[in-house]
Amino acid sequence: PVIAVTKERRAGETRVAATPETVKKLVGSGFSVTVERGAGAGASYPDDEYEAAGAALAPGAAEAIGAADILLKVRAPVDEEIAALKAGAIVVGLLNPHQEKDALKALAAKGATAFAMEFVPRITRAQVMDALSSQANLAGYRAVIEAAAAYGKALPMMMTAAGTVAPAKVFVMGAGVAGLQAIATAKRLGAVVTATDVRPAAKEQVESLGGKFVAVEDEEFRQAETAEGYAKEMSPEYQAKQAALVSDHIRKQDIVVTTALIPGRPAPRLVTAEHVASMRHGSVLVDLAVEQGGNVEGVRPGEIFQTEGGVTIVGLANLPGRVAADSSALYARNLFAFAGLFLDKEGGFAPDYEDEILKAALVTRDGAVVHPALQ
Numbered sequence: 056p057v058i059a060v061t062k063e064r065r066a067g068e069t070r071v072a073a074t075p076e077t078v079k080k081l082v083g084s085g086f087s088v089t090v091e092r093g094a095g096a097g098a099s100y101p102d103d104e105y106e107a108a109g110a111a112l113a114p115g116a117a118e119a120i121g122a123a124d125i126l127l128k129v130r131a132p133v134d135e136e137i138a139a140l141k142a143g144a145i146v147v148g149l150l151n152p153h154q155e156k157d158a159l160k161a162l163a164a165k166g167a168t169a170f171a172m173e174f175v176p177r178i179t180r181a182q183v184m185d186a187l188s189s190q191a192n193l194a195g196y197r198a199v200i201e202a203a204a205a206y207g208k209a210l211p212m213m214m215t216a217a218g219t220v221a222p223a224k225v226f227v228m229g230a231g232v233a234g235l236q237a238i239a240t241a242k243r244l245g246a247v248v249t250a251t252d253v254r255p256a257a258k259e260q261v262e263s264l265g266g267k268f269v270a271v272e273d274e275e276f277r278q279a280e281t282a283e284g285y286a287k288e289m290s291p292e293y294q295a296k297q298a299a300l301v302s303d304h305i306r307k308q309d310i311v312v313t314t315a316l317i318p319g320r321p322a323p324r325l326v327t328a329e330h331v332a333s334m335r336h337g338s339v340l341v342d343l344a345v346e347q348g349g350n351v352e353g354v355r356p357g358e359i360f361q362t363e364g365g366v367t368i369v370g371l372a373n374l375p376g377r378v379a380a381d382s383s384a385l386y387a388r389n390l391f392a393f394a395g396l397f398l399d400k401e402g403g404f405a406p407d408y409e410d411e412i413l414k415a416a417l418v419t420r421d422g423a424v425v426h427p428a429l430q
């Protein structure tokens with residue numbers, strides 16, 4: 056089977072769906088791989104390394120895609136790419152299925168069989184394909200780097216002949232994969248870290264990283280985790296209690312990183328304009344949920360700005376794309392593992408649509424959007 060990898064065409068997307076390392080592995084598994092020239096440039100993977108790894112280079116997207124059985128992408132393909140797909144081709148990517156309904160419709164209309172990496176189930180066998188985790192981990196890291204860069208003070212405590220610099224207080228809201236990495240990164244930089252979440256399981260994880268857990272731990276909190284391990288949308292009563300707790304805590308913080316998400320729903324509003332106004336001049340907020348509507352009131356998607364009260368709000372989108380070499384390397388390995396599901400035991404091209412993982416991730420087939428969560 057032939058795999059195509061093209062340049063990402065969405066604004067600001069620096070990542071790439073295959074690296075020279077995974078091209079070599081894909082070729083070793085029996086695939087032939089065509090890479091569009093320049094596909095890896097944004098992530099520091101030059102064309103000659105893809106060629107050396109066994110890829111054929113194509114001058115443009117249409118040339119790369121035309122003969123492909125499988126198109127590997129970071130983000131959903133654009134119309135030009137969809138138009139070039141051959142009948143029945145497979146497309147795999149972080150298709151953002153809840154939001155990018157038009158792209159899914161176009162893929163369905165073209166007769167493509169599309170898989171959204173977001174829907175890969177979080178079962179043990181699929182851990183190696185868990186792109187949400189591989190990307191969230193780097194996003195959490197980068198969020199703290201962005202915060203540190205925007206913050207006019209140092210994070211660690213420093214005792215110098217000229218006096219002592221106090222350690223920064225960092226508060227991480229949402230302690231999933233991204234939040235836990237944000238906690239670890241802030242700790243490594245010497246900050247005093249607190250964190251909150253609505254899932255009880257998060258408490259021990261926060262504490263094991265040296266963070267202090269701050270949350271409304273009532274009966275609803277004890278029931279807040281779904282069978283899939285995600286958070287439920289909390290009741291207005293809980294949200295009010297949470298807001299009161301946060302009010303008191305947040306005004307004492309130097310840096311706040313928010314990462315709270317609920318699958319398929321807008322991000323919960325955790326930081327109000329009043330909270331922001333209560334923060335000290337020079338403090339920094341980084342909102343990792345900005346692409347799902349934001350956890351912070353007033354966040355501006357894609358922007359860094361300072362409020363009248365001197366609080367810097369960082370609303371940069373696609374933080375994994377700011378660590379593009381590593382985020383691509385990890386994502387490409389997720390896709391390499393996923394592509395293995397298209398082969399039978401003898402290495403023949405025979406996707407098993409009854410496979411639990413393929414079934415869960417399938418979003419379009421035979422001309423229709425088929426995933427139950429998208430009906």
Ligand code: NAD
Pocket residue numbers: 177178179182185187188191228229230231232233234251252253254256257283284285286287289314315316317318323325
């Ligand atoms: P996510 O990106 O969906 O959400 C981020 C965090 O925000 C979550 O921890 C969530 O509980 C939290 N949150 C939601 N609403 C909130 C609110 N109102 N206030 C505060 N926090 C709120 O989550 P994720 O990072 O994908 O992780 C979800 C869970 O899945 C975690 O327990 C994680 O450890 C687990 N996980 C399991 C596997 C696996 O078993 N293979 C892989 C990855 C993650």
